Amino acid sequence: MSVTAPQGFEAAGVAAGLKSTGKPDVAVVVNRGPLKVGAAVFTSNRAKANPILWSQEVVRDGVVEAIVLNSGGANCFTGSFGFQTTHQTAEKAAALLQVSAGDVLVCSTGLIGTGDEVFRAKVLAGTEQGIAELSADGGDAASLAIMTTDSKPKRALATGDGWTIGGMAKGAGMLAPGLATMLVVLTTDAVLDAAQADEHLRAATRVSFDRLDSDGCMSTNDQVTLMASGASGVTPDPEAFAAALAEVCRDLATQLQGDAEGASHDITIEVINAASEDDAVDVGRSVARNNLFKAAIFGNDPNWGRVLAAIGTTEAAFDPYDVDVWMNGVRVCSAGGPDAPREAVDLTPRSTSVLIDLKVGSASAVILTNDLTHDYVHENSAYSS
């Protein structure tokens, strides 16, 4: 059910011809209230797509009526014509829903530079068709329409004491932090005000999507949106809601990792006993972005030397000669020297764990990444995306 699992939401996913395959490519999610609360976090890339520039303004007052998302074109670096397309999309949706265009978010994903007259006409027609097909069980259709190179839709659900959180996500390449590169829509029927929604969303993304770094490449179109309808009439316990939202985000982040372009390993890098959480994140991310490490994992090679070389490029507090590294439960490096032989490590399972013990403090963090494979190179070189 994804985004229509909570009460108060309708959604649709339609095929507007943006994808050459004819698959669904425009999704609409509408909040029927009674509350119309919205919060969003955006890519920190300074090269932002037109929908990001628009949505940043829309969300400023904490009121969001609806969100329109298209795949099949990023509408990024498409000039003022592209911005007008985003604006017209919000206006088209607003007119049909009888709300203000300033309360309609827009997201786009696909090839940068795509956003001509044909694109505009299809997005506007798709928006109209999507609104005509809105339904209280349209969440699954919406989650299909935002897919690009994703092999499967990403959906998540959590329930609390009288309230529900639903979510959908897309993303299979350009996955990197600050925040991870993707489109995500989260909905809840809990009673939240705008400040609470914003606070909960930032806290949840910080420990989920921001810790996913598949290929180090930050997108221009990232957006994670939370909409709250209040339709359950229940004001949630803040801690319980925070935990549930974080769980939904982690669930979606793990689904994104598991479907990363061309990957053959899902790698969980856990950094423990760091001097600070920032240090732990820096170390984990540095390893996650090291191509030699990533290629070694693809080759089922427990090459811990590449892990230490990656750690050494950070500013984190550590002693290079007092670090332990474990791979899939086997300590391959202790005190900065060789430990168990490489034959002792079985890296054939898709799920791979790397544990790095910095031995200088008590902070920790988990970073999710993928290996560097022939299929990654193929998928990102054989066609434009």
Place this chain on the structure above:
Amino acid sequence: MSVTAPQGFEAAGVAAGLKSTGKPDVAVVVNRGPLKVGAAVFTSNRAKANPILWSQEVVRDGVVEAIVLNSGGANCFTGSFGFQTTHQTAEKAAALLQVSAGDVLVCSTGLIGTGDEVFRAKVLAGTEQGIAELSADGGDAASLAIMTTDSKPKRALATGDGWTIGGMAKGAGMLAPGLATMLVVLTTDAVLDAAQADEHLRAATRVSFDRLDSDGCMSTNDQVTLMASGASGVTPDPEAFAAALAEVCRDLATQLQGDAEGASHDITIEVINAASEDDAVDVGRSVARNNLFKAAIFGNDPNWGRVLAAIGTTEAAFDPYDVDVWMNGVRVCSAGGPDAPREAVDLTPRSTSVLIDLKVGSASAVILTNDLTHDYVHENSAYSS
């Protein structure tokens, strides 16, 4: 002739059994004077190999008699035993050459974690054999003995008004800045004091090896060494010497780029009209490290959107909607929007140029990189290195 082209140097390259192929793996370069001036720059990776820890101390007084280099094992993260191996290598060479061990540099390259008793015995025997075979035309042999996955030796030469600079380099993976990842030995018969040698070396590496970023992975064993014998008796014009040394370094850096593991394109990224040289370097490096960009070039795809997305992750001064990008002489993006169609760009030649005009200042920089290919993934996953 590489490092023995200048007067006052002898070198050798011998097979000590460190490489399973039986190819040469220990090189020795000796400065016969009359001056024994030495300077070196080292990897900025905080995880430094034992030879780096040793050589940093040796070079402190500006006096270097000789350098011993081995391939077939990095002697990194090999504990105190590994450090003693480095120390014993310097002592062995010093005893045979009748100099102080504190004036003998040591470099190692190969797999991290390699440095056991067998390794030590072979390095010591190779050092002895190398010193026995020293000759005034041993430069070529030395340049062969430092190769790892290099497909060919790297040598360079420059001559000035009565003086000569020679150089050799190895490196084909883990090529990244700060400084680029490799071993380099430069020799000259010009008359220089230690301060001059250090200053010239830092200036030359800053605009050559530091601007080479093949795969973003910084090594634990990088070292660039300059030795001056003064044997020509000529005190060089400082500007002429600086220019010649920079040219030798750029020549070697370009050879390293051209032999990078698995690469099918040598990419020159030129950033112009930046607010500062640092900004230009940051932008160039960010593009050079973007896997999606690198994979696109492998696929002969002029995907300028990935260039702009990479620029957007930097702190450099620029307006994302006023940037021009040229690929192989064709302007594919102007003012942050599409320009020439992708069909207009021919990316099939190995030599590829990307020109980024930031339009905010007058500073510029050139970064050298490579594409991300199937062969890169294969070479770095199919075996340990």
